[in-house]
Amino acid sequence: MDQGLAALLGATVGVVGTVVASAISSGSTRRQMEGQAKVEHSQWRRQLRRDAYSTFLAPANGSRSALKMAARALVGDAPDVAEADRRLQIAQDQLVLVQAAWAGLAVEGPESVEQAAHGVHLGLHSMHTTLLVWRDSSGSPDRNVNFVERHAVEVTMVSERLGSFTSAARAALDNIELPSSRRS
Numbered sequence: 001m002d003q004g005l006a007a008l009l010g011a012t013v014g015v016v017g018t019v020v021a022s023a024i025s026s027g028s029t030r031r032q033m034e035g036q037a038k039v040e041h042s043q044w045r046r047q048l049r050r051d052a053y054s055t056f057l058a059p060a061n062g063s064r065s066a067l068k069m070a071a072r073a074l075v076g077d078a079p080d081v082a083e084a085d086r087r088l089q090i091a092q093d094q095l096v097l098v099q100a101a102w103a104g105l106a107v108e109g110p111e112s113v114e115q116a117a118h119g120v121h122l123g124l125h126s127m128h129t130t131l132l133v134w135r136d137s138s139g140s141p142d143r144n145v146n147f148v149e150r151h152a153v154e155v156t157m158v159s160e161r162l163g164s165f166t167s168a169a170r171a172a173l174d175n176i177e178l179p180s181s182r183r184s
Contacts, residue, residue, distance in 0.1 A: 102118065
């Protein structure tokens with residue numbers, strides 16, 4: 001083989017090697033970039049969900065607190081109906097925010113979180129309704145024992161549902177499946 005042909009063959013092998021190495025490097029870089037984009041997208045989605053869950057939880061807790069304070073104003077021989085009304089209005093305002101946040105949860109999901117939020121919303125609404133009826137029957141000779149008992153049950157139920165919502169939200173953020181016993 002003459003030297004010119006050997007040099008040409010050597011140069012060709014060098015160029016082919018460079019092109020192959022470049023293609024391998026490019027593919028590896030592309031896969032790295034795709035992987036990084038997936039991680040960043042996942043972090044972004046997690047942040048959106050976390051914000052949506054917090055946006056729901058804050059007014060839900062605010063509503064629950066206002067409802068509990070309204071009940072305290074109605075207890076006793078001389079119920080403070082004006083204070084109860086003020087607290088019931090605060091609770092109603094918070095319930096509007098809960099409803100709006102619940103709509104956001106329907107979009108962000110997953111379904112387990114949305115269903116848990118629905119349970120919280122229903123429980124708060126039930127507490128509010130019970131307190132309105134209790135307020136309207138204020139001064140009853142039986143001291144509204146039935147409403148006091150019902151309210152106590154609803155407070156417990158809402159607390160449990162808030163716990164279920166929080167567990168479902170954490171599980172969704174951590175991408176883990178909750179056992180069916182914690183979903184209710």
